[in-house]
Amino acid sequence: MVAWRRYLHQHPELSFQEKETSRWIADRLREIGCEVREGVGGYGLVATVHGTKPGPAIALRTDIDALPIQDEKDTDYISTVPGVMHACGHDAHTATMLAIAACYQSNRDEFAGERRLLFQPAEEVSPGGAIGMIKDGALAGIDAVYGVHLWTPIPYGIVATRPGPFMAAPDEIYIDIVGKGGHGALPHETIDAVFVGSAMVQALQSIVSRSMNPLDPVVVTIGSFHAGSTANVIAERCRLTGTVRTFNDDVRALVRQRLESVVSHTASMYGASAYLEYRYGYPTVVNDAKEAERFFKVAADAFGAEAVKESTLIMAGEDFTYYLREVPGCFMFVGAGNPECGATFPHHHPRFDIDERAMLKSAKLMMAMAEDFAAETLSGRIES
DSSP states (O other): OHHHHHHHHHSOOBTTOOHHHHHHHHHHHHHHTOEEEEEETTTEEEEEEEOSEEEEEEEEEEEOOBBSOOOOOOSTTOOSSTTOBOOSSHHHHHHHHHHHHHHHHTTGGGOEEEEEEEEEOOSSSTTOSHHHHHHTTTTTTOSEEEEEEEEEEEETTOEEEOSEEEEOEEEEEEEEEEOBOEETTOGGGSBOHHHHHHHHHHHHHHIIIIISOTTSOOEEEEEEEEEOSSTTEEOSEEEEEEEEEESOHHHHHHHHHHHHHHHHHHHHHTTOEEEEEEEOOOOOEEEOHHHHHHHHHHHHHHHOGGGEEEOOOBOSOOTTHHHHTTSOEEEEEEEEEBGGGTBTSOTTOTTOOOOTTHHHHHHHHHHHHHHHHHHHHHHHHHHO
C-alpha cells in the first residue's frame, strides 16, 4: 500500500482528468485478478470479486482525484506535477482499496456474495463523480455501501463516525458588484465598489449571528475579494466568492434567502448594483442509523473500545452522500494525523501528509463492516 500510495502521490491528476490514474489502477486490478469495468462515470472503475458462496452484494468506495495545489513537502515522493498534488488523501484511499481487492481476490473461499470496489473520479469538484458512477450502474444490485476518509485532524489509531447528518452541504456563492469608477481624488463622483464590497462582507456575517438559530450549525465564509487595479483609481467592479455550509434543507433555504436580501439591499444602500449566483453543492452526508451502529460494534471489536469515537459534525462536504441516498451505508473517518511523521497539516494544505499506517486500519475497517453486514444478512436468510 505504501508503494502504491507514493506512486500515486507523485503522479496526481485533477478532477475529471484522471485518465492515466484510471489506467494505472486498472492495470493493478488486472494483475490482482479482479474483473474490471472501466469508463464508469467518466474515468471511474468498478472492480468485482465474487466469493465462492452465495451472499449479499456490498460496495466499498474510494476516490482517485487530486487538487490544484503546489506540493511543498520535503519528501522523496513529492508530486512531480507542478501545481497539482494529492492534498486530501485520495492517493492513500486508492492504495487501500487496491489492497482490499488483493485480499478479497486471494481469499474468495472465505466470503460469501459479491464485493464491488468503486474507484470514483472527481470527488473534489461539484457536481462530483458519484452521480455519474451511479448512473452507469455502479450500485445496481448492491445491498450496502461503505466508505472511509483518512483524516489528519484525528490522531492515528482513532476511528470515528456518527449516525444521521455527518458532513455538511457545501454550497458556493459568487457576488458581482457594479458601481461607478473614477479618479481616486474625486470619490464624490463615484460609487466605490471596494467600499460596497467591504460593507457587504461585514453585513453577510450577520446572517449567521442574527438570522440563524444558534443551535443550527451554519457557516458563511467569503474566501476571495477582487477589485481594482491601481492605487489612485476607484474601482467600478468587485467580485466576492465564498461558501455556505449547512446540515438542514430548511436552514439552507433560509441562508440563501437572507443572502439574496443582504446582497441586494447593501448594494442599493450605496447606489450600486449586485448580482448573486448561488451554486448548490453536495447534499448533507447522512449515515444510516443501523449502519452507524454497526460501525461502533465492529470498530470496537477490531481496534478496542478506546479507539472508537463519535465524531462531531464535520463542515467539509462529500459526494459519498449520493450513494447513501440509494442504499444503506456508512461513511467513516480513520485518524491519520501524527506529528512524528509530519502529518500535522490540514487537508488541502501544500504540506499535507498522512501517517501511512492508517491505510491498514482503513482496509480492516471497511472489510470488517462488509463482512459483518454479510454475516447478519446470511443469518437472517437462514432463520427465515
